Amino acid sequence: MRAYQLLLTWLGLLVLTHAAFSQPAASSPVAAHTAKKLVESVSAADSGNAATQQIEKTVHQYLMKKPEVVVEALQVYQQKQMESMQQLFKDTQKLAPQYVERLFHHEVDPMGGNANGKITLVEFSDYQCSHCIETASVIDSIIKTNSNLRVVVKEFPIRGPVSEAAARAALAANKQGKYWDFRAALFKNSAALTLDKILEIAKSIGLNTDQLKKDMDDSAVRKEIEANQNLAKSLKLVGTPAFFVAKSDIQPGAPATSINYIPGIISQQQLQDIINQLHH
16 A cells, blocks of 8 residues: 555656646746655655665656656646636636725825826736746836826735845835836846845935835835735735736726736737727
């Protein structure tokens, strides 16, 4: 029975490891996380004993003879992943109207574009997210080409302490009236992001870094990020970027169809099409 469990573990590890590295960079690395857990469980099972070594040999020989098994397992896994993501999308779309006030009418959020714009775009982003970096130029362009657009940013750091430091610095920069300049500089930065780099970027755009560091540790800034994380959790967001677009005067209780939810990267044309539809 023990040998059978280990066999299943190794097969699962092989399939999930392949899945984790064969898919494009994902917002929620479920496969990689599961593979890591499997590695830990196998390691804990005394990887040096004879039974484990024989299982490794057996699995290897079996897969050499029947490599199609891996392909079939991957296909099933990918199908389940797709179904899971589709369900998450539906859940978030359905939940969004419950959080209209927090999404669209939270006054302390950094805001760009036209403060009185008829359409509001809300973005959840992380400064270490490659898709957020790629989409930043799209947001800048869409603001320039739509004079009636209001843009709200929810700082949503999900990639560790450096992402959180960057988010706190951005909110602190907002207190000095340089949020959008700082955001742009962070996204344009090509070096590895560190706390020193964040402060260097802040100084380069004219921010008072001593005041910035004080504001970064302000409890209100930390609470704002925590509130964004709680909101994202309530909306079942699993990654960044994530966008919500609706008419600015939307009220609680509005139908789910009145809010456009877009998970992941989006082109300027796709975003423009949504804005045009809302104008009608």
